[in-house]
Amino acid sequence: MHNQNRDSIDLGRRQSLKTMGDLSLLGVLTSLGIMPNLALAGLSAAAFEAKSLDAALDALGGFIATENAAIQITAPEIAENGTVVPVTVECSLPQIEQISILVEKNPTILAASFLIPKRAAGYVNTKIKMAQTSKVIALVKANGKFYRASKEVKVSAGGC
Amino acid sequence: MSSPTKMKAAIKGEYAEVKMLMQHVMENGRRKDDEGNVIPAWYITAFKVKHKDEVVFEGQFGTSVSKNPYLICRFFGAVAGEKITVSWVDNRGEQREDDAIIE
Numbered sequence: 001m002h003n004q005n006r007d008s009i010d011l012g013r014r015q016s017l018k019t020m021g022d023l024s025l026l027g028v029l030t031s032l033g034i035m036p037n038l039a040l041a042g043l044s045a046a047a048f049e050a051k052s053l054d055a056a057l058d059a060l061g062g063f064i065a066t067e068n069a070a071i072q073i074t075a076p077e078i079a080e081n082g083t084v085v086p087v088t089v090e091c092s093l094p095q096i097e098q099i100s101i102l103v104e105k106n107p108t109i110l111a112a113s114f115l116i117p118k119r120a121a122g123y124v125n126t127k128i129k130m131a132q133t134s135k136v137i138a139l140v141k142a143n144g145k146f147y148r149a150s151k152e153v154k155v156s157a158g159g160c
Numbered sequence: 161m162s163s164p165t166k167m168k169a170a171i172k173g174e175y176a177e178v179k180m181l182m183q184h185v186m187e188n189g190r191r192k193d194d195e196g197n198v199i200p201a202w203y204i205t206a207f208k209v210k211h212k213d214e215v216v217f218e219g220q221f222g223t224s225v226s227k228n229p230y231l232i233c234r235f236f237g238a239v240a241g242e243k244i245t246v247s248w249v250d251n252r253g254e255q256r257e258d259d260a261i262i263e
Contacts, residue, residue: 048222084226086230088232112224112225114217114218114233117214117235119211119237120216120217120233121175121234121236124219125233126229126230127225129224160188
Protein backbone atom coordinates (compact mmCIF):
# COMPACT_ATOMS: atom_id res chain seq x y z
CA MET A 1 0.00 0.00 0.00
CA HIS A 2 2.75 2.32 1.06
CA ASN A 3 4.76 1.48 -2.04
CA GLN A 4 1.80 2.05 -4.28
CA ASN A 5 1.37 5.53 -2.89
CA ARG A 6 5.01 6.31 -3.44
CA ASP A 7 4.75 5.08 -7.02
CA SER A 8 1.84 7.33 -7.80
CA ILE A 9 3.63 10.31 -6.28
CA ASP A 10 6.69 9.52 -8.36
CA LEU A 11 4.54 9.22 -11.44
CA GLY A 12 3.01 12.61 -10.73
CA ARG A 13 6.44 14.10 -10.27
CA ARG A 14 7.73 12.52 -13.45
CA GLN A 15 4.73 13.90 -15.35
CA SER A 16 5.32 17.42 -14.06
CA LEU A 17 9.04 17.15 -14.86
CA LYS A 18 8.12 16.00 -18.36
CA THR A 19 5.73 18.94 -18.75
CA MET A 20 8.45 21.31 -17.62
CA GLY A 21 10.75 19.67 -20.14
CA ASP A 22 8.26 20.23 -22.94
CA LEU A 23 7.81 23.85 -21.91
CA SER A 24 11.52 24.53 -21.79
CA LEU A 25 11.93 22.85 -25.20
CA LEU A 26 9.36 25.28 -26.56
CA GLY A 27 11.34 28.08 -24.93
CA VAL A 28 14.55 26.89 -26.56
CA LEU A 29 12.90 26.57 -29.98
CA THR A 30 11.43 30.04 -29.62
CA SER A 31 14.72 31.59 -28.53
CA LEU A 32 16.54 29.85 -31.38
CA GLY A 33 14.07 31.43 -33.75
CA ILE A 34 12.80 28.05 -34.96
CA MET A 35 9.29 29.03 -33.94
CA PRO A 36 9.81 32.68 -34.68
CA ASN A 37 6.79 34.87 -35.06
CA LEU A 38 3.89 32.57 -34.50
CA ALA A 39 3.89 32.31 -30.73
CA LEU A 40 1.07 34.46 -29.43
CA ALA A 41 1.26 36.47 -26.28
CA GLY A 42 -1.54 36.55 -23.78
CA LEU A 43 -3.36 33.34 -24.59
CA SER A 44 -3.06 30.36 -22.30
CA ALA A 45 -3.23 26.73 -23.37
CA ALA A 46 -5.68 26.24 -20.50
CA ALA A 47 -8.31 28.20 -22.43
CA PHE A 48 -8.13 25.70 -25.30
CA GLU A 49 -8.16 22.70 -22.95
CA ALA A 50 -11.20 23.89 -20.99
CA LYS A 51 -14.04 21.35 -20.88
CA SER A 52 -16.73 23.71 -19.58
CA LEU A 53 -17.88 27.15 -20.68
CA ASP A 54 -17.11 28.67 -17.27
CA ALA A 55 -13.58 27.25 -17.28
CA ALA A 56 -12.94 28.53 -20.81
CA LEU A 57 -14.27 32.02 -20.03
CA ASP A 58 -12.22 32.03 -16.84
CA ALA A 59 -9.02 31.06 -18.68
CA LEU A 60 -9.64 33.82 -21.23
CA GLY A 61 -10.13 36.35 -18.43
CA GLY A 62 -13.70 36.97 -19.52
CA PHE A 63 -15.63 35.28 -16.73
CA ILE A 64 -17.37 38.54 -15.97
CA ALA A 65 -18.52 39.66 -19.39
CA THR A 66 -21.61 41.75 -19.98
CA GLU A 67 -24.02 41.03 -22.82
CA ASN A 68 -23.58 43.67 -25.50
CA ALA A 69 -25.76 44.35 -28.53
CA ALA A 70 -22.78 45.82 -30.41
CA ILE A 71 -21.57 42.24 -30.94
CA GLN A 72 -23.29 40.49 -33.82
CA ILE A 73 -23.03 36.77 -34.44
CA THR A 74 -24.12 35.48 -37.83
CA ALA A 75 -24.58 31.71 -37.97
CA PRO A 76 -27.27 29.43 -39.39
CA GLU A 77 -30.37 28.73 -37.27
CA ILE A 78 -30.04 25.10 -38.32
CA ALA A 79 -26.73 23.60 -39.39
CA GLU A 80 -27.28 20.47 -41.48
CA ASN A 81 -23.64 19.46 -41.23
CA GLY A 82 -21.87 19.95 -37.89
CA THR A 83 -18.42 19.57 -39.44
CA VAL A 84 -18.70 22.91 -41.24
CA VAL A 85 -20.70 25.63 -39.49
CA PRO A 86 -20.03 29.16 -40.78
CA VAL A 87 -19.78 31.76 -38.03
CA THR A 88 -19.22 35.50 -38.44
CA VAL A 89 -18.57 37.82 -35.51
CA GLU A 90 -18.80 41.53 -36.09
CA CYS A 91 -18.37 44.13 -33.38
CA SER A 92 -18.64 47.90 -33.48
CA LEU A 93 -17.13 48.61 -30.04
CA PRO A 94 -14.09 50.91 -30.03
CA GLN A 95 -10.59 49.58 -29.30
CA ILE A 96 -11.27 45.88 -29.86
CA GLU A 97 -8.35 43.75 -28.72
CA GLN A 98 -9.61 40.19 -28.99
CA ILE A 99 -12.50 38.13 -30.37
CA SER A 100 -13.00 34.55 -29.21
CA ILE A 101 -15.52 31.99 -30.47
CA LEU A 102 -16.77 29.38 -28.00
CA VAL A 103 -19.20 26.47 -28.38
CA GLU A 104 -20.87 25.59 -25.10
CA LYS A 105 -21.52 21.90 -25.86
CA ASN A 106 -18.38 20.93 -27.76
CA PRO A 107 -15.85 18.56 -26.13
CA THR A 108 -13.40 21.46 -26.20
CA ILE A 109 -15.22 24.73 -25.74
CA LEU A 110 -12.90 27.34 -27.24
CA ALA A 111 -12.84 27.05 -31.03
CA ALA A 112 -10.66 30.03 -31.89
CA SER A 113 -9.35 33.24 -30.45
CA PHE A 114 -8.28 36.21 -32.57
CA LEU A 115 -6.11 39.12 -31.54
CA ILE A 116 -7.26 42.30 -33.23
CA PRO A 117 -4.41 44.74 -33.93
CA LYS A 118 -5.21 48.45 -34.28
CA ARG A 119 -5.35 48.21 -38.07
CA ALA A 120 -7.84 45.34 -38.11
CA ALA A 121 -11.62 45.71 -38.23
CA GLY A 122 -13.70 44.08 -35.51
CA TYR A 123 -14.70 41.34 -37.88
CA VAL A 124 -13.96 37.68 -38.38
CA ASN A 125 -15.61 34.97 -40.44
CA THR A 126 -14.64 31.31 -40.05
CA LYS A 127 -16.03 27.76 -40.10
CA ILE A 128 -16.19 25.56 -37.03
CA LYS A 129 -17.15 22.03 -35.98
CA MET A 130 -20.15 21.50 -33.70
CA ALA A 131 -20.86 18.22 -31.94
CA GLN A 132 -24.51 18.99 -31.20
CA THR A 133 -27.08 21.77 -30.88
CA SER A 134 -25.45 24.45 -28.75
CA LYS A 135 -25.03 28.08 -27.95
CA VAL A 136 -22.22 29.75 -29.86
CA ILE A 137 -20.67 32.51 -27.79
CA ALA A 138 -18.59 35.44 -28.99
CA LEU A 139 -16.40 36.92 -26.29
CA VAL A 140 -14.97 40.32 -27.16
CA LYS A 141 -12.30 42.20 -25.26
CA ALA A 142 -12.45 45.93 -25.98
CA ASN A 143 -10.59 48.66 -24.14
CA GLY A 144 -9.63 46.17 -21.41
CA LYS A 145 -13.19 44.99 -20.74
CA PHE A 146 -15.02 41.83 -21.76
CA TYR A 147 -18.36 41.67 -23.54
CA ARG A 148 -20.30 38.74 -24.94
CA ALA A 149 -23.13 37.72 -27.19
CA SER A 150 -24.56 34.30 -27.97
CA LYS A 151 -26.62 32.55 -30.58
CA GLU A 152 -28.25 29.11 -30.53
CA VAL A 153 -27.38 26.89 -33.50
CA LYS A 154 -29.36 23.69 -34.04
CA VAL A 155 -27.18 20.91 -35.43
CA SER A 156 -28.82 18.11 -37.45
CA ALA A 157 -25.72 15.89 -37.78
CA GLY A 158 -22.96 16.52 -35.27
CA GLY A 159 -19.41 16.62 -36.51
CA CYS A 160 -16.66 16.98 -33.99
CA MET B 161 4.57 18.56 -47.04
CA SER B 162 1.82 21.07 -46.58
CA SER B 163 -0.12 22.70 -49.41
CA PRO B 164 -0.31 26.43 -50.07
CA THR B 165 -2.99 28.51 -48.40
CA LYS B 166 -5.48 29.66 -51.01
CA MET B 167 -5.91 33.40 -50.69
CA LYS B 168 -7.83 36.26 -52.20
CA ALA B 169 -7.34 39.82 -51.01
CA ALA B 170 -9.24 42.81 -52.34
CA ILE B 171 -9.90 46.42 -51.41
CA LYS B 172 -13.54 46.85 -50.41
CA GLY B 173 -14.16 50.52 -49.77
CA GLU B 174 -12.26 51.56 -46.64
CA TYR B 175 -10.67 48.23 -45.85
CA ALA B 176 -8.87 45.31 -47.44
CA GLU B 177 -10.64 41.98 -47.12
CA VAL B 178 -8.56 38.79 -47.02
CA LYS B 179 -10.18 35.42 -47.67
CA MET B 180 -8.05 32.42 -46.73
CA LEU B 181 -8.40 28.68 -47.08
CA MET B 182 -5.57 26.97 -45.21
CA GLN B 183 -4.96 23.37 -46.24
CA HIS B 184 -4.88 21.18 -43.13
CA VAL B 185 -6.58 18.01 -41.84
CA MET B 186 -7.40 19.57 -38.43
CA GLU B 187 -7.63 16.21 -36.62
CA ASN B 188 -9.05 16.74 -33.14
CA GLY B 189 -7.41 13.67 -31.55
CA ARG B 190 -10.74 12.06 -30.65
CA ARG B 191 -11.61 10.32 -33.91
CA LYS B 192 -10.80 6.65 -34.53
CA ASP B 193 -9.70 4.95 -37.75
CA ASP B 194 -11.38 1.83 -39.21
CA GLU B 195 -9.38 -0.42 -36.88
CA GLY B 196 -10.44 1.50 -33.79
CA ASN B 197 -7.11 3.27 -33.22
CA VAL B 198 -7.28 6.88 -32.12
CA ILE B 199 -6.09 9.25 -34.85
CA PRO B 200 -3.61 11.62 -33.16
CA ALA B 201 -4.47 15.31 -32.92
CA TRP B 202 -2.97 17.31 -35.78
CA TYR B 203 -4.16 20.86 -36.23
CA ILE B 204 -3.09 24.43 -36.90
CA THR B 205 -2.51 26.16 -33.58
CA ALA B 206 -1.73 29.72 -34.70
CA PHE B 207 -1.71 31.94 -37.77
CA LYS B 208 -0.76 35.48 -38.72
CA VAL B 209 -1.68 37.85 -41.52
CA LYS B 210 0.96 40.46 -42.31
CA HIS B 211 1.01 43.56 -44.48
CA LYS B 212 4.27 45.51 -44.88
CA ASP B 213 5.91 43.49 -42.08
CA GLU B 214 3.16 44.49 -39.69
CA VAL B 215 0.73 41.98 -38.20
CA VAL B 216 -2.77 43.04 -39.22
CA PHE B 217 -4.64 39.98 -37.92
CA GLU B 218 -3.69 36.89 -35.93
CA GLY B 219 -5.26 34.11 -34.00
CA GLN B 220 -5.05 30.77 -32.29
CA PHE B 221 -7.10 27.69 -33.15
CA GLY B 222 -8.35 24.87 -30.97
CA THR B 223 -9.50 21.53 -32.34
CA SER B 224 -13.03 22.74 -33.20
CA VAL B 225 -12.02 24.66 -36.32
CA SER B 226 -13.19 22.84 -39.46
CA LYS B 227 -10.88 20.89 -41.75
CA ASN B 228 -9.06 23.22 -44.17
CA PRO B 229 -9.63 26.33 -42.01
CA TYR B 230 -11.55 29.07 -43.77
CA LEU B 231 -11.12 32.61 -42.58
CA ILE B 232 -12.01 36.14 -43.62
CA CYS B 233 -10.48 39.20 -41.96
CA ARG B 234 -10.52 42.90 -42.74
CA PHE B 235 -7.87 45.53 -42.15
CA PHE B 236 -7.25 49.19 -42.93
CA GLY B 237 -4.39 51.06 -44.55
CA ALA B 238 -3.68 48.97 -47.65
CA VAL B 239 -3.97 49.72 -51.35
CA ALA B 240 -4.32 47.45 -54.37
CA GLY B 241 -1.07 45.95 -55.63
CA GLU B 242 0.50 45.53 -52.18
CA LYS B 243 1.50 42.17 -50.77
CA ILE B 244 0.04 40.30 -47.82
CA THR B 245 1.53 37.24 -46.15
CA VAL B 246 -0.30 34.48 -44.31
CA SER B 247 1.64 32.08 -42.10
CA TRP B 248 0.61 29.23 -39.81
CA VAL B 249 2.13 26.68 -37.47
CA ASP B 250 0.59 23.37 -36.36
CA ASN B 251 0.90 21.31 -33.18
CA ARG B 252 3.70 19.24 -34.77
CA GLY B 253 5.71 22.39 -35.38
CA GLU B 254 5.21 22.35 -39.14
CA GLN B 255 4.96 25.84 -40.63
CA ARG B 256 4.15 27.47 -43.89
CA GLU B 257 3.94 30.96 -45.32
CA ASP B 258 2.20 32.13 -48.49
CA ASP B 259 1.63 35.53 -50.12
CA ALA B 260 -0.95 37.19 -52.29
CA ILE B 261 -1.28 40.56 -53.97
CA ILE B 262 -4.21 42.75 -52.98
CA GLU B 263 -6.53 43.32 -55.94
